[in-house]
Amino acid sequence: MTDTGDVTDTLDVAAALRGGLRDRRQAWSFLRSFAADWTGRPLRPADGLSEAELAAREALLGFRLPAALREGYALLGHRADLAAVHADLPWHWVN
Structure with a gap:
């Protein structure tokens, strides 16, 4: 994982959010991925x-x-x- 400021270069946030998040289940799924990538420690x-x-x-x-x-x-x-x-x-x- 390489930190490039607000986001890392291992999770493609734009791709992950393309099309939006239609419900809280999708939002929490994205948050799990983002947290694991950003902190290097999965929830x-x-x-x-x-x-x-x-x-x-x-x-x-x-x-x-x-x-x-x-x-x-x-x-x-x-x-x-x-x-x-x-x-x-x-x-x-x-x-």
Whole structure:
């Protein structure tokens, strides 16, 4: 993998997104590929928050997260290299 700025030269992002992403399943599939290529580390099940962890954080917030945000944290919520930008959310308050 060679870093060329915002994207790497091993994943053809334009080709991957050609025709668009028609649903969240396709979007998460693209994100898995992009994350693996960009970080050199594929997403694993342990990288996401569990249902119990999501429920605990929603309880702190006082509302249920939107479906796409919930799915995203279930996919990569433990990956600081991918999710740390959202540190203003109370994810790091709950053990």
